[in-house]
Amino acid sequence: xxxxxxxxxxxxxxxxIGPQLSNVLDVLRTxxxxxxxxxxxxxxxxxxxxxxxxxxxxxxxxxxxGGHAVVIFFVVSGFLIGKAAIQVFMLREKSVHGFIxxxxxxxxxxxxxxxxxxxxxxxxxxxxxxxxxxxxxxxxMTIAVFLGNLFALQTIFSxxxxxxxPLWSLSFELWYYLMFPLGLAACFGVAKGIRFVSAILLVAAxxxxxxxxxxxxxxxxLKFAPLWMIGVAAWLPSKPLxxxxxxxxxxxxxxxxxxxxxxxxxxxxxxxxxxxxxxxALLLSAYRLDPRSHSNRxxxxxxxxxxxxxxxxxxxxxxxxxxxxxxxxxxxxPYSSTTPEGISTWIILLLIFYLYCYIGYxxxxxxxxxxxxVVYTRFGGQT
Numbered sequence: 001x002x003x004x005x006x007x008x009x010x011x012x013x014x015x016x017i018g019p020q021l022s023n024v025l026d027v028l029r030t031x032x033x034x035x036x037x038x039x040x041x042x043x044x045x046x047x048x049x050x051x052x053x054x055x056x057x058x059x060x061x062x063x064x065x066g067g068h069a070v071v072i073f074f075v076v077s078g079f080l081i082g083k084a085a086i087q088v089f090m091l092r093e094k095s096v097h098g099f100i101x102x103x104x105x106x107x108x109x110x111x112x113x114x115x116x117x118x119x120x121x122x123x124x125x126x127x128x129x130x131x132x133x134x135x136x137x138x139x140x141m142t143i144a145v146f147l148g149n150l151f152a153l154q155t156i157f158s159x160x161x162x163x164x165x166p167l168w169s170l171s172f173e174l175w176y177y178l179m180f181p182l183g184l185a186a187c188f189g190v191a192k193g194i195r196f197v198s199a200i201l202l203v204a205a206x207x208x209x210x211x212x213x214x215x216x217x218x219x220x221x222l223k224f225a226p227l228w229m230i231g232v233a234a235w236l237p238s239k240p241l242x243x244x245x246x247x248x249x250x251x252x253x254x255x256x257x258x259x260x261x262x263x264x265x266x267x268x269x270x271x272x273x274x275x276x277x278x279x280x281a282l283l284l285s286a287y288r289l290d291p292r293s294h295s296n297r298x299x300x301x302x303x304x305x306x307x308x309x310x311x312x313x314x315x316x317x318x319x320x321x322x323x324x325x326x327x328x329x330x331x332x333x334p335y336s337s338t339t340p341e342g343i344s345t346w347i348i349l350l351l352i353f354y355l356y357c358y359i360g361y362x363x364x365x366x367x368x369x370x371x372x373x374v375v376y377t378r379f380g381g382q383t
Contacts (some may be wrong), residue, residue: 007188011091013235015083021287023299025076026306028280032072033309034350036166037316039066041349044324045333046342056337061259063346068258070169071227071273073313075280077173078231082180086235089184101379103177105372111170113364114314115146115161121318122162125325137163155216156209163321166313168218175221176228179205223270227277234281240289247283254279308361315360316353323349 017025042063048056081103088099119141126138140159148158149167152174160167182205185198209221242250254276327333327345335342 007090010086010235015087015235017288018291020291020293021284023296023302024284024287025080026299026302028072028076028283029306029309030302032069032076033305033312035063035065035069035072036313037320037350037353038063038346039069040317040320041324041346041353044320045327045335045345045349047334047336049336053337059338059343061256065255065258068255068273068276071276072280073169074173074224074227075231075234075277075284078176078228079234079281079284080231081177082229082232083235085177085181085184086232089181090188092190097379098376099181101372101375105375106368107170107174109368109371110310110314110360110365111150113360114164114167115149117315117360118162118164118318119146121322125163125318125322155213155218155221156211157213159213159215163318164314166317168216170314172221172224173228175205175209176225179209179225180229180232227273230274230277230281231284234284234288237285237289240286242282242286244283244286244290247279247286250279251276251283308358308365311361311365312354312357315357319356320349320353323352 042060043066046060048060052060084094084099084102087093088096122137122141126134126141141162145158145161148154149161149171152171154160154171155168156171179202182198182202186195186202189195189198206222212220254272258272258276324333333342333345335345
């Protein structure tokens with residue numbers, strides 16, 4: 001039997017996303033966005049004691065999962081963007097122009113307003129509400145830092161702009177968006193010149209990303225790249241490796257053990273993130289290869305909340321910092337256990353932040369398809 005080339009192997013793949021797989025992607029994005037916001041509220045409003053009671057332990061186990069939520073986002077991103085890059089730069093089934101326009105419009109329709117709104121909120125926080133204790137935020141509100149974050153250089157050459165800490169993971173994704181297509185073009189480019197230039201650019205990108213600001217507490221960009229690539233790898237199997245129910249069970253198991261003292265003592269934190277990423281990839285692969293439909297009365301719910309999960313991720317943190325500071329300054333929180341007052345505060349804050357982010361979505365992200373059509377037309381593409 002003649003061995004298949006990588007292009008022949010990938011050309012036989014069905015890259016369509018059916019209703020069941022689409023719904024699972026919506027579920028994962030919705031849950032991940034909720035986990036991130038919940039984690040940030042908990043980190044600001046709860047300070048558990050050294051020996052928390054059982055309800056508090058359970059509450060913190062399933063609300064303090066922001067790092068694993070980022071992993072879910074990375075895998076979903078690798079799955080979707082990796083698919084698009086393979087179709088463009090390996091199989092040449094779609095245009096490079098379309099890929100670039102899609103990525104730029106999708107990212108910046110939220111990123112630019114997020115930087116702008118974040119600056120306004122941070123300015124109020126630093127200069128009106130809390131002049132003390134926010135020196136770091138004030139020092140990171142310069143034009144240079146704004147531009148550094150605009151071009152995805154945060155944690156590499158630039159600190160994060162203002163208070164918007166979630167921007168660290170966006171820079172990671174943008175570099176993965178760049179490096180994976182360059183790697184494909186370097187290996188499978190239509191001409192030697194294209195392969196050579198792509199290889200040089202990939203090496204340059206790797207060299208840039210190898211830098212890491214010593215002052216940041218975020219992980220290294222290149223260390224997290226395998227998590228994103230695991231999402232791409234979900235397209236490789238030709239038959240389901242596990243049933244769908246087992247994929248959900250594995251993901252639940254990894255999330256439930258995220259704060260295990262045993263794992264922490266044995267230093268397997270990153271391995272646990274890799275396992276979480278693998279469980280998400282196996283789940284996606286199972287739904288891709290086993291597209292049996294089933295009734296889902298909550299499909300519209302997941303579709304609604306996943307539709308503005310990107311806005312939730314980028315918009316919520318500056319307003320969270322300002323509002324939680326105001327509450328604590330007024331004597332509301334932080335809480336050491338899951339009292340009715342603490343849980344009520346957590347729920348109310350979640351509702352406020354989701355409402356704020358949805359309004360931001362209506363003003364910006366909702367118009368993504370319109371913006372994309374305009375950019376396509378303006379720069380000589382086709383919708």
